[in-house]
Amino acid sequence: MLLGISALIVFILGKLRISSVVGFLVAGVLIGPSGFNLIGDHHEIELLAEIGVVLLMFTIGLEFSLKNLFQLRSVVLGGGFLQVSLVTAIITLLSYLFYRQPFNGAVFDGFLVALSSTAIVFKILLDRAEMNSPHGRFSVGILIFQDLCVVPFMLLVPVLAGNAGGGGNIVLTIVKAFFVVAVILFSSRWIVPFVFRQIISTKSRELFVITVITLCLGTALLTSALGLSLALGAFLAGIIISDSEYAAQAVSDILPFKESFTGLFFISIGMLLDLSVLAGDMGGVAVMVFIIVLIKLVVIASTSYGLGNSLKTSFIAGLYLLQVGEFSFILALEGKKHGLINEGLYQAFLAASIITMIMTPFLIMASSHIAEWITTKTPLHFLEKRKRRADRERYPKGIADHVIIVGFGLNGGNLAKVLRSMNVRYVVLELNNKTVRSAKKKGEPIYYGDGASVDILFKLGVKSAGVLVVAISDAASTRRIVQLARSANPNLYIVVRTKYVAEVEGLKHLGANDVIPEEFETSVEIFSKVLHRLHVPINDIREHIDKIRQDSYRALRIVKLPRRYLVEREDMLKNIGIETYRIRKGSIADEKSLSEIDLRSKTGVTVIGIERAGEIHRMPSPTLCLKEDDVLLFIGKREDIDCAVDYLDSHGKPVEKNKNERAGG
Secondary structure, three states: OHHHHHHHHHHHHHHOOOOHHHHHHHHHHHHOOOOOOOOOOHHHHHHHHHHHHHHHHHHHHHHOOHHHHHHOHHHHHHHHHHHHHHHHHHHHHHHHHHOOOOHHHHHHHHHHHHOOOHHHHHHHHHHOOOOOOHHHHHHHHHHHHHHHHHHHHHHHHHHHHOOOOOHHHHHHHHHHHHHHHHHHHHHHHOHHHHHHHHHHHOOOHHHHHHHHHHHHHHHHHHHHHOOOOHHHHHHHHHHHHHOOOOHHHHHHHHHHHHHHHHHHHHHHHHHHOOHHHHHHOHHHHHHHHHHHHHHHHHHHHHHHHHOOOOHHHHHHHHHHHOOOOHHHHHHHHHHHHOOOOOHHHHHHHHHHHHHHHHHHHHHHHOHHHHHHHHHHHOOOHHHHHHHHHHHOOOOOOOOOOOEEEEOOOHHHHHHHHHHHHOOOOEEEEEOOHHHHHHHHHOOOOEEEOOOOOHHHHHHOOOOOOOEEEEOOOOHHHHHHHHHHHHHHOOOOEEEEEEOOHHHHHHHHHHOOOEEEEHHHHHHHHHHHHHHHHOOOOHHHHHHHHHHHHHHHOOOOOOOOOOOOOHHHOOOOOOOEEEEEEEOOOOOOOOOOEHHHHOHHHHHOOEEEEEEEOOEEEEOOOOOOEOOOOOEEEEEEEHHHHHHHHHHHHOOOOOOOOOOOOOOOO
């Protein structure tokens, strides 16, 4: 019943381009006690939902190895600690002063609001392919720290309630936590790889799946038994596998389970909402939503800005993380058991939290426009100007006919490498402060800034540039950059990389000359290489490419095919040989052109190269005059090669084909 109703709602909302997360929440509200009350015991659903959270955290651990976590250490430790501390402190103060909560209850309220939804944000970042964008990396780092905070928060609940059973129990739990983490990380290095090698040797996919699920749920159970959270154990289990060669297969096998159970989790959250509380205190819930959204947006944006991100990137990250997280519901239930939050405030918090979750997908869709409005139409634009002055970036002066590259990821980096090797002048614009600093040390002409700012585009010489390449993953910013660049320079050649074919026409309408959609070009590359491997002539392949492109989009990029060598076509090279011949003084070829000796018509061989004084002349012109010590490279049938050698040796006398057989011909 749950899956059927939620599938219908998600389908309807999907037609309206609304996130599936909203669909699951709405389905939960309709199915739950305050809706049509179709499910009598929602605790059964909470059990399935908890499994969903475990599988979600497991896949997060799979996708973020220890190496990746180390790379995000400044965001995870610095940014995460600052964000959680500030939000907790501000909410504690407001709850204590305005909601008249006791101090321990006010601190607990701060814990609840400090957390954001890993499930929602990760899903949207993956769907929008923004994991490696500046705001994506920052959001991921903050979420990882928040998830790790669940453990100490859960440990502090009985302390705040005054029934912790003494400080010794807390110290013991912390020691157990460090011990479990150490054992798990040791296992990831030595034990787990050995076990998986034995499993893989059986060549049984069923056994592999069972082992992965057992490792995930077993580690979660172990941490739960030791007083820690199930989610932390699952996250650590994912990290165990992430650094092994089995991570990709584990993700593909677990993904269907994760998606299903995560959906059930959001349904269960929707079922918890009491609509009568929402209807009876609409104003109070609205104020609570406003306070949560405003405080989290400001704190997260300030934290991101303090770590060196641009003001626009910082506000985009704030719009991604302003909702209340799924672990807050688990924490709230625990707090209610210990008397830290009463039933009325619990229901109001639940309603406000679900509303922030429902708002999130819509805010994210408009995040780029909202962030741009905040940074350009409000007094905050002075901060961005001051930051640019503080960066002391020396933008290029007097530059013309150059290439502007917006985005220094894989595509932008490869393009810069090629342009540098060909001595083509270029400049790079990048929003990731670390990338800018790292690339500058290597001598790259890279500058920090947002391409969607017309001032920065002018400083990079957009009016005098020859080509603009936009290679970023932010679709809204890409459209803005194309529009601004085309207005500034009508003659500029604009090349854009985009994720989906559906965005091609819109970008071309804004002024892009060529739009390269990754999903389409990948398919073209695949079928062209398959046809090439099957020995389909290259002109036939290009005809197929043209036909496909006519049906999809009209960018005239020619797919570069791998070089083929003659030896790969043995069927066409049967009885074909290659031979060299050095011209001696007095030879028939000495001081004569290729057309004059006419080897092709007289003997049947073709000269494909000439070596002269160490220099190679490939496919030489018929008018090229031959000289003493030139080495001819010719190709032809074995008997024709013998004939050509005889002809050159005979000083021009007619030679009968196949007259002599030369060894090694």
